[in-house]
Amino acid sequence: MENNTASAPGGARSFDRRSMIISLLLTAIFDIGLAIAIFQIAKHQFGATDFVAYLVASIGPVVGALVGLARTRRIDGVAIIILINLLISAGVSFIGSHDAKTLLLKDCVLTGGFGLVILITSIPIFPKPLMFFFGLKFGTDGTKEGAGQWYRLWDTIPQFRRSQIWLNNVWGIGFLAEALVKAICVFILPYGAAYAVNQIAPFVLLAGLIYYSMRFGMKLRREGEARRRAAMNAAVQRPSEGTAR
Known part of the structure:
Protein backbone atom coordinates (compact mmCIF):
# COMPACT_ATOMS: atom_id res chain seq x y z
CA MET A 1 0.00 0.00 0.00
CA GLU A 2 1.31 3.45 -0.90
CA ASN A 3 2.49 5.61 1.99
CA ASN A 4 1.66 9.29 1.55
CA THR A 5 4.11 10.35 4.26
CA ALA A 6 7.43 11.51 2.90
CA SER A 7 10.55 12.63 4.70
CA ALA A 8 11.14 16.35 4.42
CA PRO A 9 14.61 17.87 4.17
CA GLY A 10 16.54 17.97 7.41
CA GLY A 11 14.62 15.03 8.91
CA ALA A 12 11.40 17.00 9.38
CA ARG A 13 8.21 15.06 8.95
CA SER A 14 5.98 16.04 6.02
CA PHE A 15 2.19 15.85 5.92
CA ASP A 16 0.35 12.59 5.45
CA ARG A 17 -2.34 13.94 3.11
CA ARG A 18 -4.73 11.05 3.71
CA SER A 19 -4.53 11.49 7.50
CA MET A 20 -5.05 15.25 7.18
CA ILE A 21 -8.20 14.72 5.09
CA ILE A 22 -9.51 12.24 7.65
CA SER A 23 -8.79 14.74 10.44
CA LEU A 24 -10.70 17.52 8.66
CA LEU A 25 -13.62 15.19 7.89
CA LEU A 26 -13.87 14.18 11.55
CA THR A 27 -13.96 17.87 12.49
CA ALA A 28 -16.75 18.53 9.98
CA ILE A 29 -18.76 15.52 11.18
CA PHE A 30 -18.42 15.74 14.96
CA ASP A 31 -17.36 19.27 15.92
CA ILE A 32 -19.58 21.09 13.41
CA GLY A 33 -22.19 18.75 11.89
CA LEU A 34 -23.15 16.90 15.07
CA ALA A 35 -23.31 20.15 17.07
CA ILE A 36 -25.61 21.80 14.51
CA ALA A 37 -27.82 18.71 14.26
CA ILE A 38 -28.18 18.37 18.03
CA PHE A 39 -28.96 22.09 18.41
CA GLN A 40 -31.68 21.95 15.75
CA ILE A 41 -33.24 18.78 17.18
CA ALA A 42 -33.19 20.09 20.74
CA LYS A 43 -34.70 23.45 19.76
CA HIS A 44 -37.23 22.50 17.11
CA GLN A 45 -38.16 18.92 17.99
CA PHE A 46 -38.10 19.15 21.78
CA GLY A 47 -38.79 22.89 22.22
CA ALA A 48 -35.62 23.58 24.21
CA THR A 49 -34.60 27.14 24.96
CA ASP A 50 -31.53 28.58 23.23
CA PHE A 51 -29.57 28.16 26.46
CA VAL A 52 -30.40 24.47 26.78
CA ALA A 53 -29.97 23.82 23.05
CA TYR A 54 -26.47 25.33 23.04
CA LEU A 55 -25.49 23.30 26.09
CA VAL A 56 -26.80 20.06 24.60
CA ALA A 57 -25.11 20.87 21.27
CA SER A 58 -21.78 20.98 23.10
CA ILE A 59 -21.94 17.17 23.03
CA GLY A 60 -20.73 17.46 19.39
CA PRO A 61 -17.33 19.05 20.05
CA VAL A 62 -16.91 16.97 23.22
CA VAL A 63 -17.25 13.81 21.10
CA GLY A 64 -14.93 15.38 18.54
CA ALA A 65 -12.34 16.10 21.24
CA LEU A 66 -12.52 12.48 22.45
CA VAL A 67 -12.08 11.18 18.90
CA GLY A 68 -9.09 13.50 18.42
CA LEU A 69 -7.63 12.40 21.75
CA ALA A 70 -7.92 8.77 20.70
CA ARG A 71 -6.19 9.46 17.37
CA THR A 72 -3.34 11.74 18.46
CA ARG A 73 -3.20 11.53 22.28
CA ARG A 74 -3.56 15.32 22.15
CA ILE A 75 -6.46 17.71 22.74
CA ASP A 76 -8.26 18.78 19.55
CA GLY A 77 -7.99 22.58 19.40
CA VAL A 78 -10.87 23.12 16.99
CA ALA A 79 -13.19 21.12 19.25
CA ILE A 80 -12.14 23.32 22.18
CA ILE A 81 -12.78 26.50 20.19
CA ILE A 82 -16.23 25.34 19.06
CA LEU A 83 -17.09 24.23 22.60
CA ILE A 84 -16.08 27.63 23.99
CA ASN A 85 -18.23 29.36 21.37
CA LEU A 86 -21.24 27.19 22.27
CA LEU A 87 -20.83 27.92 25.97
CA ILE A 88 -20.48 31.67 25.34
CA SER A 89 -23.55 31.51 23.09
CA ALA A 90 -25.49 29.82 25.89
CA GLY A 91 -24.52 32.63 28.27
CA VAL A 92 -25.29 35.35 25.74
CA SER A 93 -28.79 33.89 25.21
CA PHE A 94 -29.77 35.35 28.58
CA ILE A 95 -29.01 38.93 27.53
CA GLY A 96 -31.94 41.32 27.21
CA SER A 97 -34.89 41.13 24.88
Whole structure:
Protein backbone atom coordinates (compact mmCIF):
# COMPACT_ATOMS: atom_id res chain seq x y z
CA MET A 1 0.00 0.00 0.00
CA GLU A 2 1.31 3.45 -0.90
CA ASN A 3 2.49 5.61 1.99
CA ASN A 4 1.66 9.29 1.55
CA THR A 5 4.11 10.35 4.26
CA ALA A 6 7.43 11.51 2.90
CA SER A 7 10.55 12.63 4.70
CA ALA A 8 11.14 16.35 4.42
CA PRO A 9 14.61 17.87 4.17
CA GLY A 10 16.54 17.97 7.41
CA GLY A 11 14.62 15.03 8.91
CA ALA A 12 11.40 17.00 9.38
CA ARG A 13 8.21 15.06 8.95
CA SER A 14 5.98 16.04 6.02
CA PHE A 15 2.19 15.85 5.92
CA ASP A 16 0.35 12.59 5.45
CA ARG A 17 -2.34 13.94 3.11
CA ARG A 18 -4.73 11.05 3.71
CA SER A 19 -4.53 11.49 7.50
CA MET A 20 -5.05 15.25 7.18
CA ILE A 21 -8.20 14.72 5.09
CA ILE A 22 -9.51 12.24 7.65
CA SER A 23 -8.79 14.74 10.44
CA LEU A 24 -10.70 17.52 8.66
CA LEU A 25 -13.62 15.19 7.89
CA LEU A 26 -13.87 14.18 11.55
CA THR A 27 -13.96 17.87 12.49
CA ALA A 28 -16.75 18.53 9.98
CA ILE A 29 -18.76 15.52 11.18
CA PHE A 30 -18.42 15.74 14.96
CA ASP A 31 -17.36 19.27 15.92
CA ILE A 32 -19.58 21.09 13.41
CA GLY A 33 -22.19 18.75 11.89
CA LEU A 34 -23.15 16.90 15.07
CA ALA A 35 -23.31 20.15 17.07
CA ILE A 36 -25.61 21.80 14.51
CA ALA A 37 -27.82 18.71 14.26
CA ILE A 38 -28.18 18.37 18.03
CA PHE A 39 -28.96 22.09 18.41
CA GLN A 40 -31.68 21.95 15.75
CA ILE A 41 -33.24 18.78 17.18
CA ALA A 42 -33.19 20.09 20.74
CA LYS A 43 -34.70 23.45 19.76
CA HIS A 44 -37.23 22.50 17.11
CA GLN A 45 -38.16 18.92 17.99
CA PHE A 46 -38.10 19.15 21.78
CA GLY A 47 -38.79 22.89 22.22
CA ALA A 48 -35.62 23.58 24.21
CA THR A 49 -34.60 27.14 24.96
CA ASP A 50 -31.53 28.58 23.23
CA PHE A 51 -29.57 28.16 26.46
CA VAL A 52 -30.40 24.47 26.78
CA ALA A 53 -29.97 23.82 23.05
CA TYR A 54 -26.47 25.33 23.04
CA LEU A 55 -25.49 23.30 26.09
CA VAL A 56 -26.80 20.06 24.60
CA ALA A 57 -25.11 20.87 21.27
CA SER A 58 -21.78 20.98 23.10
CA ILE A 59 -21.94 17.17 23.03
CA GLY A 60 -20.73 17.46 19.39
CA PRO A 61 -17.33 19.05 20.05
CA VAL A 62 -16.91 16.97 23.22
CA VAL A 63 -17.25 13.81 21.10
CA GLY A 64 -14.93 15.38 18.54
CA ALA A 65 -12.34 16.10 21.24
CA LEU A 66 -12.52 12.48 22.45
CA VAL A 67 -12.08 11.18 18.90
CA GLY A 68 -9.09 13.50 18.42
CA LEU A 69 -7.63 12.40 21.75
CA ALA A 70 -7.92 8.77 20.70
CA ARG A 71 -6.19 9.46 17.37
CA THR A 72 -3.34 11.74 18.46
CA ARG A 73 -3.20 11.53 22.28
CA ARG A 74 -3.56 15.32 22.15
CA ILE A 75 -6.46 17.71 22.74
CA ASP A 76 -8.26 18.78 19.55
CA GLY A 77 -7.99 22.58 19.40
CA VAL A 78 -10.87 23.12 16.99
CA ALA A 79 -13.19 21.12 19.25
CA ILE A 80 -12.14 23.32 22.18
CA ILE A 81 -12.78 26.50 20.19
CA ILE A 82 -16.23 25.34 19.06
CA LEU A 83 -17.09 24.23 22.60
CA ILE A 84 -16.08 27.63 23.99
CA ASN A 85 -18.23 29.36 21.37
CA LEU A 86 -21.24 27.19 22.27
CA LEU A 87 -20.83 27.92 25.97
CA ILE A 88 -20.48 31.67 25.34
CA SER A 89 -23.55 31.51 23.09
CA ALA A 90 -25.49 29.82 25.89
CA GLY A 91 -24.52 32.63 28.27
CA VAL A 92 -25.29 35.35 25.74
CA SER A 93 -28.79 33.89 25.21
CA PHE A 94 -29.77 35.35 28.58
CA ILE A 95 -29.01 38.93 27.53
CA GLY A 96 -31.94 41.32 27.21
CA SER A 97 -34.89 41.13 24.88
CA HIS A 98 -35.07 39.48 21.48
CA ASP A 99 -35.72 42.51 19.29
CA ALA A 100 -33.70 42.81 16.10
CA LYS A 101 -30.98 45.20 17.31
CA THR A 102 -30.54 43.35 20.60
CA LEU A 103 -29.86 40.17 18.64
CA LEU A 104 -27.10 42.00 16.75
CA LEU A 105 -25.63 43.19 20.04
CA LYS A 106 -25.71 39.63 21.36
CA ASP A 107 -23.60 38.61 18.41
CA CYS A 108 -21.14 41.40 19.28
CA VAL A 109 -20.89 40.06 22.83
CA LEU A 110 -20.26 36.56 21.50
CA THR A 111 -17.50 37.78 19.18
CA GLY A 112 -15.89 39.98 21.83
CA GLY A 113 -16.15 37.26 24.46
CA PHE A 114 -14.36 34.81 22.21
CA GLY A 115 -11.63 37.36 21.49
CA LEU A 116 -11.20 37.96 25.22
CA VAL A 117 -10.90 34.22 25.89
CA ILE A 118 -8.18 33.99 23.23
CA LEU A 119 -6.22 36.86 24.78
CA ILE A 120 -6.54 35.46 28.31
CA THR A 121 -4.91 32.20 27.22
CA SER A 122 -1.72 34.14 26.41
CA ILE A 123 -1.23 34.72 30.15
CA PRO A 124 1.63 32.51 31.38
CA ILE A 125 -0.62 30.73 33.90
CA PHE A 126 -2.01 28.83 30.91
CA PRO A 127 0.29 26.16 29.45
CA LYS A 128 -0.31 27.21 25.84
CA PRO A 129 -2.29 29.90 24.01
CA LEU A 130 -5.57 28.82 22.46
CA MET A 131 -4.45 29.43 18.89
CA PHE A 132 -1.60 26.96 19.39
CA PHE A 133 -4.27 24.25 19.38
CA PHE A 134 -5.90 25.78 16.31
CA GLY A 135 -2.51 25.54 14.59
CA LEU A 136 -2.20 21.96 15.80
CA LYS A 137 -5.34 21.14 13.84
CA PHE A 138 -4.50 22.94 10.61
CA GLY A 139 -0.69 22.99 10.80
CA THR A 140 -0.32 19.21 11.08
CA ASP A 141 -1.75 16.14 9.36
CA GLY A 142 -3.80 15.13 12.41
CA THR A 143 -1.71 12.06 13.23
CA LYS A 144 -0.04 11.24 16.54
CA GLU A 145 3.37 11.83 14.96
CA GLY A 146 2.34 15.16 13.43
CA ALA A 147 0.90 16.37 16.72
CA GLY A 148 4.04 15.25 18.55
CA GLN A 149 6.20 17.26 16.16
CA TRP A 150 4.04 20.36 16.73
CA TYR A 151 4.46 20.00 20.49
CA ARG A 152 8.22 19.49 20.13
CA LEU A 153 8.46 22.76 18.24
CA TRP A 154 6.83 24.46 21.24
CA ASP A 155 9.10 22.67 23.72
CA THR A 156 12.41 23.20 21.92
CA ILE A 157 12.26 26.39 19.83
CA PRO A 158 11.75 29.72 21.67
CA GLN A 159 11.00 31.54 18.40
CA PHE A 160 8.13 29.17 17.76
CA ARG A 161 6.66 29.80 21.22
CA ARG A 162 6.92 33.56 20.76
CA SER A 163 5.32 33.35 17.31
CA GLN A 164 2.38 31.34 18.67
CA ILE A 165 1.77 33.86 21.46
CA TRP A 166 2.02 36.73 18.97
CA LEU A 167 -0.49 35.14 16.58
CA ASN A 168 -2.78 34.34 19.50
CA ASN A 169 -2.80 38.00 20.51
CA VAL A 170 -3.36 39.16 16.93
CA TRP A 171 -6.41 36.90 16.61
CA GLY A 172 -7.78 37.91 20.01
CA ILE A 173 -7.43 41.63 19.28
CA GLY A 174 -8.95 41.05 15.85
CA PHE A 175 -12.13 39.54 17.32
CA LEU A 176 -12.37 42.32 19.91
CA ALA A 177 -11.99 44.93 17.15
CA GLU A 178 -14.71 43.21 15.10
CA ALA A 179 -17.07 43.21 18.10
CA LEU A 180 -16.42 46.91 18.72
CA VAL A 181 -17.00 47.90 15.09
CA LYS A 182 -20.23 45.90 14.89
CA ALA A 183 -21.50 47.33 18.19
CA ILE A 184 -20.84 50.90 17.06
CA CYS A 185 -22.67 50.21 13.80
CA VAL A 186 -25.69 48.86 15.73
CA PHE A 187 -25.97 52.16 17.61
CA ILE A 188 -25.30 54.63 14.79
CA LEU A 189 -26.69 52.92 11.66
CA PRO A 190 -30.18 51.87 10.60
CA TYR A 191 -30.93 48.21 11.26
CA GLY A 192 -30.48 47.13 7.64
CA ALA A 193 -27.00 48.64 7.37
CA ALA A 194 -25.98 47.33 10.81
CA TYR A 195 -27.18 43.86 9.84
CA ALA A 196 -25.13 43.98 6.63
CA VAL A 197 -22.00 44.95 8.58
CA ASN A 198 -22.77 42.17 11.08
CA GLN A 199 -22.84 39.59 8.26
CA ILE A 200 -19.85 40.85 6.26
CA ALA A 201 -17.42 41.74 9.06
CA PRO A 202 -16.66 38.14 10.18
CA PHE A 203 -15.66 37.10 6.64
CA VAL A 204 -13.47 40.18 6.20
CA LEU A 205 -11.82 39.60 9.57
CA LEU A 206 -11.20 35.89 9.02
CA ALA A 207 -9.80 36.50 5.54
CA GLY A 208 -7.45 39.15 6.94
CA LEU A 209 -6.34 37.04 9.91
CA ILE A 210 -5.76 33.93 7.80
CA TYR A 211 -3.81 35.91 5.21
CA TYR A 212 -1.67 37.56 7.91
CA SER A 213 -1.07 34.22 9.65
CA MET A 214 0.02 32.58 6.40
CA ARG A 215 2.42 35.42 5.55
CA PHE A 216 3.74 35.43 9.11
CA GLY A 217 4.24 31.65 8.99
CA MET A 218 6.12 31.87 5.66
CA LYS A 219 8.36 34.59 7.11
CA LEU A 220 9.17 32.43 10.12
CA ARG A 221 9.86 29.45 7.87
CA ARG A 222 12.33 31.49 5.79
CA GLU A 223 14.06 32.72 8.95
CA GLY A 224 14.26 29.17 10.27
CA GLU A 225 15.78 27.91 7.03
CA ALA A 226 18.32 30.75 7.15
CA ARG A 227 19.29 29.83 10.72
CA ARG A 228 19.70 26.16 9.77
CA ARG A 229 21.89 27.04 6.79
CA ALA A 230 24.02 29.32 8.96
CA ALA A 231 24.42 26.58 11.57
CA MET A 232 25.40 24.03 8.90
CA ASN A 233 27.94 26.42 7.39
CA ALA A 234 29.41 27.11 10.82
CA ALA A 235 29.65 23.36 11.50
CA VAL A 236 31.47 22.83 8.19
CA GLN A 237 33.87 25.72 8.78
CA ARG A 238 34.93 24.64 12.28
CA PRO A 239 36.59 21.36 11.20
CA SER A 240 38.23 23.17 8.26
CA GLU A 241 39.73 25.76 10.60
CA GLY A 242 41.05 23.01 12.89
CA THR A 243 42.72 21.24 9.97
CA ALA A 244 44.33 24.48 8.80
CA ARG A 245 46.00 24.93 12.17
